[in-house]
Amino acid sequence: MIKLKDNDIRDVLLNDLYIKHSNDTDTKIVNEMGVLHGQSRVDVAVINGVLHGYEIKSESDNLSRLPSQIKDYNLVFERMTIVVQRKYLEDVRKMIPKWWGIILVTSQSNNINLRVLRKGKKNPTLDPFALSSLLWKDEALEILKKRDLQKGYLSKPRKVIYQKMSESLSIGEIKYFVNEQLKSRADWRCL
Numbered sequence: 001m002i003k004l005k006d007n008d009i010r011d012v013l014l015n016d017l018y019i020k021h022s023n024d025t026d027t028k029i030v031n032e033m034g035v036l037h038g039q040s041r042v043d044v045a046v047i048n049g050v051l052h053g054y055e056i057k058s059e060s061d062n063l064s065r066l067p068s069q070i071k072d073y074n075l076v077f078e079r080m081t082i083v084v085q086r087k088y089l090e091d092v093r094k095m096i097p098k099w100w101g102i103i104l105v106t107s108q109s110n111n112i113n114l115r116v117l118r119k120g121k122k123n124p125t126l127d128p129f130a131l132s133s134l135l136w137k138d139e140a141l142e143i144l145k146k147r148d149l150q151k152g153y154l155s156k157p158r159k160v161i162y163q164k165m166s167e168s169l170s171i172g173e174i175k176y177f178v179n180e181q182l183k184s185r186a187d188w189r190c191l
Contacts, residue, residue: 003058003059003060004058004059004060004085004105004107004112005058005060006043006056006058006060006061008058008112009056009058009083009085009105009112010031010043010044010056012105012112012113012114013043013044013054013056013083013103013114014029014031014044016114017029017044017046017054021046021048024048026048026049026183027046027047027048027183028046028047028048028182028183029044029045029046029047030044030045030046030047030182031043031044032044033045033053035072035073035075035076035130035134036072036075036076036130036133037133039072040068040069040072040073042054042055042069042073042077043055043056043083044056045077047179047182047183048179048183049179050078050079050122050179051076051077051078051079051175051178051179051182052077052078052079052080052081053073053076053077053079053080053081054080054081054082054083054103055069055073055080055081055082055083056082056083056084057082057083057084057085057088057092058085058105059085059087059088061088063088063091063092063095066092066095067095070095070096070097072130074097074123074125075126075127075130075131076126076127076130076131076133076134077123078122078123078126078175079101079120079121079122079123080096080097080099080100080101080120080123081100081101081102081103081120082096082100082101082102082103083103083105083114084102084103084104084105085104085105085106086104086106089102089104089117098121099120099121099122099123099124100118100120101116101118101119101120102116102117102118103115103116103117104116104117126171126175128165128166128169128171128174129162129163129165129166131166131171131174131175131178132161132162132165132166132174132178133158133159133162134178134182135162135177135178135181136158137158137161139181140158140161140162140165141153141154141161143165143169143177143181144161144164144165144168147168147169149164149168
């Protein structure tokens with residue numbers, strides 16, 4: 001039996017996501033979306049009013065990076081789903097938060113199948129600063145300008161601008177602005 005790699009699983013996952021969202025013009029699917037300025041990179045992100053990340057762990061992977069990925073993803077994704085093969089299923093169950101979803105990957109006769117084992121719930125602990133940091137500096141400044149909060153911040157470093165956003169806007173407003181901005185970006189690695 002051939003060992004599956006991330007790309008094998010990613011192709012099937014992306015196909016499923018495209019079918020699921022084919023009639024939704026307000027959804028953007030992004031391949032390998034960086035979070036916390038590249039500190040981590042989620043395999044697939046679905047942006048459509050909710051920021052939903054999908055992390056793939058194939059049998060060709062190891063789980064050494066998963067603890068730091070969990071920490072980073074918990075800061076910014078409203079929903080998270082791990083897509084995992086049976087080899088790592090029990091280890092992953094012990095590592096991920098209870099609100100994460102789990103999709104099991106199986107292969108039989110060259111067919112890759114995805115089965116939802118646990119439907120995820122909403123993340124109870126989003127971080128407003130980390131969420132703000134998904135924006136580029138000019139995007140964050142534009143949001144501050146819309147709220148007339150930009151005075152004294154135009155030439156500040158991006159971290160100061162994200163801090164201003166996280167202190168001045170509710171988490172709901174930040175989620176909305178980040179979601180809308182990410183969906184409107186033209187230069188994502190979208191498939």
